[in-house]
Amino acid sequence: MLFARRAKEKGIAVHAAAYINEASLSLEEHVDSIQWLHLGQVTKLLKFFQRRGVTRAVMLGTVKKTRIFTDIKPDLKALAFIATMGHTHDDGIMRAFADLLGKEGITICPSTMLLPDLISPKGCWTRKKPGRAAKKDIETGWHIAGEIGRLDIGQCVVVSNGTVLAVEAADGTDATIGRGGSLSRGGAVVVKRCKPGQDLRFDLPSSGVRTILAMVKSGVDVLVLEAGKSLSFDRREMIDLADEKGISIVAMGEEDF
Amino acid sequence: MLFARRAKEKGIAVHAAAYINEASLSLEEHVDSIQWLHLGQVTKLLKFFQRRGVTRAVMLGTVKKTRIFTDIKPDLKALAFIATMGHTHDDGIMRAFADLLGKEGITICPSTMLLPDLISPKGCWTRKKPGRAAKKDIETGWHIAGEIGRLDIGQCVVVSNGTVLAVEAADGTDATIGRGGSLSRGGAVVVKRCKPGQDLRFDLPSSGVRTILAMVKSGVDVLVLEAGKSLSFDRREMIDLADEKGISIVAMGEEDF
Structure with missing residues (x-):
């Protein structure tokens, strides 16, 4: 629409x-x-x-x-x-x-042809930045999500304390966040990435208010997206909700690792 | 015990x-x-x-x-x-x-030191062999489970019609079978493998009656194990139940692919 x-x-x-x-x-x-x-x-x-x-x-x-x-x-x-x-x-x-x-x-044509503003801009979107403890989990999640994408399995993984808690397959991002969060104790990181080498004409991974709601419900507190290669259709509302709930959202790129 | x-x-x-x-x-x-x-x-x-x-x-x-x-x-x-x-x-x-x-x-010492008979013998254990349609899913599952193990994520995956339906992470095999099976329509393959390069002294992947029960409940009809590198503690009962429910169990090795 x-x-x-x-x-x-x-x-x-x-x-x-x-x-x-x-x-x-x-x-x-x-x-x-x-x-x-x-x-x-x-x-x-x-x-x-x-x-x-x-x-x-x-x-x-x-x-x-x-x-x-x-x-x-x-x-x-x-x-x-x-x-x-x-x-x-x-x-x-x-x-x-x-x-x-x-x-x-x-x-x-690329799905973002008329909607370049939907593409995730790089950086931390929220007031809260991911804590130092999350840094290692972000690295692990970035790497593992890349591999999961390369294997054509799914786009997102949930990581906490160095352990991969959940991997998206046919069930989708929100279910994966719920599953991973329910297995974690006090905080977890979800990383959602574009498949390495994905044809950027096709639909890019997207996230939005629904993603944040799934995180709130299951206690996942850091969302990492791929800058330039993911979309958000309701970014303003998404950030407002994240700020209200103490969640961090960061869009990163391969060059950050 | x-x-x-x-x-x-x-x-x-x-x-x-x-x-x-x-x-x-x-x-x-x-x-x-x-x-x-x-x-x-x-x-x-x-x-x-x-x-x-x-x-x-x-x-x-x-x-x-x-x-x-x-x-x-x-x-x-x-x-x-x-x-x-x-x-x-x-x-x-x-x-x-x-x-x-x-x-x-x-x-x-290797966990199987005194229990060599628990180690999975190669071959089809059940009366029912996996159908021709499952062959491709077995190949996909074998490959993907190997990669998931190599990445230290988990041991098993559920595949149907070429799509990876579920990947085990922190939640364990039975939950993964349930999740994968519930997303499939009419049959799916679960492949449970030993991590490539795993130190064989440590506990090997195991399966048993509980695995078959999870499969029955969710409609997964083929179980692939790794011959020589996995254990079953109640193999007789496991095979009996599989035979009763029309499930196939096969133990395979890298040389089969």
């Missing part, structure tokens, strides 16, 4: 291909036209874009990995596409799907 | 240093003497062993990682030991602790 609004301000028409059960119904009010799809309805998506003369597209939002097992309705094009995939790693699928669209005359 | 019984059969005296809240109280009935300890009571442990003329010891059983935050009562020797540790990775701590005992005249 943010993207659609920004596009309208710039006089760009927006035609949305939206996944049923994933995208918000109110997206309809913000776009010039919309096509609701199930996962796997590739032909319908291409026809919709081509009829409207779409030549540039962005991929926004995520599909819960667990949905992939339940909601998919692959058409012939999707089956042919799946058959050519040697593996089912996220990034590989996204890249191959972008190539497929490219061949049909639709170029995938 | 199995170890103590086997030692008695061989005419070897057993003096147990047992952790409060971790070891079973009935251990007392199986050993020549026992000293109950909190984590961190190193001096007490050394004195107990030295007074009884103990020169060889094995480390058996695990201490839940989450306990480390709550139950530790470090004495001066423990604090000095902790101070020399650059990190808190499991294997490093165990190795350093074995060295510390070695300097005091107590050699740590």
Whole structure:
């Protein structure tokens, strides 16, 4: 919706291909036209874009990995596409799907194209800085989250006192924070990173008020994000809540380690 | 208890240093003497062993990682030991602790010294073999579990349809199986491996009836173990239950991949 609004301000028409059960119904009010799809309805998506003369597209939002097992309705094009995939790693699928669209005359642009202000700026965002004790856990978490991303497992890890308490896999960031926090005693660090080498056209890791709420609930008190390679859609509210709850948020880069 | 019984059969005296809240109280009935300890009571442990003329010891059983935050009562020797540790990775701590005992005249022997029959034999243990569809997930799981071990995060992963559904961290195998299984649809593979390069003197990954129960409950239908580098204490009952529930158990080695 943010993207659609920004596009309208710039006089760009927006035609949305939206996944049923994933995208918000109110997206309809913000776009010039919309096509609701199930996962796997590739032909319908291409026809919709081509009829409207779409030549540039962005991929926004995520599909819960667990949905992939339940909601998919692959058409012939999707089956042919799946058959050519040697593996089912996220990034590989996204890249191959972008190539497929490219061949049909639709170029995938970076998802932040119209929204550069959503990208995480470097530095400490909150009044409270991470304590000295958290420094080592931040280093461990940064390294481990990078490896977990490299292995295409997930984006975030929770660390406390040198021990990895929880690793995100198919369950998502909020659940991972809850799990890690419940296993810690007095403070833990969550590090959420972009996959090393991720194609930056695709959706970047995001965090927001919901992330901070999950931290508050489970006693995780430091959030580390990747500067320049992650998004926050409600940064102001997120920082206000963190400040109120004594949580630190820091956006860092590889050069800090 | 199995170890103590086997030692008695061989005419070897057993003096147990047992952790409060971790070891079973009935251990007392199986050993020549026992000293109950909190984590961190190193001096007490050394004195107990030295007074009884103990020169060889094995480390058996695990201490839940989450306990480390709550139950530790470090004495001066423990604090000095902790101070020399650059990190808190499991294997490093165990190795350093074995060295510390070695300097005091107590050699740590492989935990399987008297129990070679507990070690997982290679092959398929159950009537049901993993289906063709599981082959790829077994490969993925084997690789990922190795990496997770190398990073000192945990021992097991749950995989389904090429996606890593859950990774064990501080929460343990049964919780990980439950989490992974609940995110899968119709079947998943759990791979539990020994850390690559693990010091085989220390406790090896184990599985048993409890593992199969966790799988039944959450719908995970293939268990892959590491042949020669993992233990099962109740293998017969474990296989019987797996056969009854249509679960496959296979013990494999690096050479199978």
